[in-house]
Amino acid sequence: MSLPNEKPDLEESINVTEAHGVAVRDAAACAREKRIVDNGIAPISLWALVACGVVLLIAGGILGDAGHWFSYGTLFRENYVRTPAGGAEDTGPLPKEALAAYMAKGSKIYSAKCNGCHGSDGKGNGSTFPSLAGTPWPNGETERFAMIILNGLQGPVHDGITYGVMPPQGIGMTPEDLAGIMTYVRSSFGNTKGDVITLDMAKAAIEISAARKNAGNSVTAEELSADHLKDLPGEKLDPKTLLDPITLAPAKAP
Numbered sequence: 001m002s003l004p005n006e007k008p009d010l011e012e013s014i015n016v017t018e019a020h021g022v023a024v025r026d027a028a029a030c031a032r033e034k035r036i037v038d039n040g041i042a043p044i045s046l047w048a049l050v051a052c053g054v055v056l057l058i059a060g061g062i063l064g065d066a067g068h069w070f071s072y073g074t075l076f077r078e079n080y081v082r083t084p085a086g087g088a089e090d091t092g093p094l095p096k097e098a099l100a101a102y103m104a105k106g107s108k109i110y111s112a113k114c115n116g117c118h119g120s121d122g123k124g125n126g127s128t129f130p131s132l133a134g135t136p137w138p139n140g141e142t143e144r145f146a147m148i149i150l151n152g153l154q155g156p157v158h159d160g161i162t163y164g165v166m167p168p169q170g171i172g173m174t175p176e177d178l179a180g181i182m183t184y185v186r187s188s189f190g191n192t193k194g195d196v197i198t199l200d201m202a203k204a205a206i207e208i209s210a211a212r213k214n215a216g217n218s219v220t221a222e223e224l225s226a227d228h229l230k231d232l233p234g235e236k237l238d239p240k241t242l243l244d245p246i247t248l249a250p251a252k253a254p
């Protein structure tokens, strides 16, 4: 059907034929969509998706826990102790040469036990207490020296003079104390023996002292020359041996 040409559309921008075509196409599209819904191929419901998510979450939790899927055990071994970094071990005090280590111990015991009479310089007082500096008994045979310390001394001493009576010092004295004092005196006050009286020797001295005939009495010059004019038995030690300064045991190689 054709419209008379002399009465044109007032709105010339609208092309009726085209608009009609659009309307027909849209309608067809609507009809097509509707048909898909009818076929049952509609997009899955959002609620169904959420429900699936929840189910997966719970199932994952249960199965994962049972099967140790998320267990840290595979990454961290039980009772694992980390090996300390090199150089971080407790190596204890620095080792000291035997002579220095024994002297350090001995100097303390000397201060506590001998200082009061023989003086901090070991020189005595020239009248009631004899000198230990450069004199033959502390610097001579070690058994004689040990017997004087442990039992005290009476009567004339090395120079024939009687200074007084030295009371016994051995009560409560450990082998370590005795070894320390003897080593200290023999290398102090100008004395230059430089040897170490070992714990072993000191132990022997304590035994010898306990076995004396007149145990309990201070020794005399006669007894010393008769019975104790010798060096103590026992293991010797190179004064340069490295020791643990606390225990006096040989130091472990660094």
Ligand code: HEC
Pocket (backbone or CB within 6 Å): 110, 113, 114, 115, 116, 117, 118, 128, 129, 130, 131, 132, 135, 136, 137, 138, 145, 148, 149, 153, 154, 155, 156, 157, 158, 159, 161, 162, 163, 164, 165, 166, 167, 169, 181, 185
């Ligand atoms: C209470 C004072 C006193 C104390 C403490 C003492 N002494 Fe003596 N010591 C003497 C007297 C006194 C004599 C001299 C004894 C005599 O005349 O017979 C002597 C003598 C000695 C002698 C012999 C000296 C010589 O020239 O022949 C030695 C070695 C000695 N003492 C070492 C020591 C040592 C080491 C200690 C510490 C463990 C010590 N004494 C603690 C008073 C003391």
